[in-house]
Amino acid sequence: MTLLLAEFDSARSLLDAARQTREASTFRVIDAFSPFAVEGLAEEIEGFATSPVRPAMLAGGIAGGAFGLFLQWYSAAIALPIMAGGRPFASWPDFFFVTFEMMVFGAATTGFVVLLWSCGLPRLHHPIFDAPDFERATQDRFFLEVDAGKAADRAAARQYLHALGALSVSEVET
Incomplete structure (x- = not known):
C-alpha cells in the first residue's frame, strides 16, 4: 500500500488541509504528525475506533x-x-x-x-521514517498522511495536496 506524506510549515495549514481533505472525501486522511498537539486535529482524522x-x-x-x-x-x-x-x-x-x-x-x-x-507493536522500524525530512516532525514541520487509493489517483492527490499548500509530497510504501 502506498501512502502520500505531505509536509506543511504551520499547524494552521496542516489543520486546514486535513479538514478540506476530509470534507472533499476524495482522499482519506490516515494520520498527522506534528511537534506539538494541534487543537481540533484529532477530529479531522478518520479511523479512530473504540479501543479493545x-x-x-x-x-x-x-x-x-x-x-x-x-x-x-x-x-x-x-x-x-x-x-x-x-x-x-x-x-x-x-x-x-x-x-x-x-x-x-x-x-x-x-x-x-x-x-x-x-x-501493532513491537515494530522497530516504520517505513515512514525513511520519508525525506520526516525527522523534522519533532522540530518544526507538520505532516499529513493521505491514502490516495489507486496508482492513477496519486498524481491527482499530489496536485491536490500542493494546492492546499504542501511544501512537498512524498510517497511511503507501507
Whole structure:
C-alpha cells in the first residue's frame, strides 16, 4: 500500500488541509504528525475506533479472578484437604485476597498485551521514517498522511495536496 506524506510549515495549514481533505472525501486522511498537539486535529482524522483494551481487561480480570479462586478451592478442598480450626475446606473468605490479586494481575497482563497488539507493536522500524525530512516532525514541520487509493489517483492527490499548500509530497510504501 502506498501512502502520500505531505509536509506543511504551520499547524494552521496542516489543520486546514486535513479538514478540506476530509470534507472533499476524495482522499482519506490516515494520520498527522506534528511537534506539538494541534487543537481540533484529532477530529479531522478518520479511523479512530473504540479501543479493545477496556473490554479485554475486563475479560482478563474476570478470568484471572476465576482462575485464582478455582486454584485455591481445588488445592484446599480436593487436592490437599486439611482440617484447620474447624473451618470448612472451601473457606471462601480466606480466598478473597489471592482472588483479588489474580484479578488485578489478569487484567493488567491482558491490557498490556492487547495494547501492544492493537498498536501493532513491537515494530522497530516504520517505513515512514525513511520519508525525506520526516525527522523534522519533532522540530518544526507538520505532516499529513493521505491514502490516495489507486496508482492513477496519486498524481491527482499530489496536485491536490500542493494546492492546499504542501511544501512537498512524498510517497511511503507501507
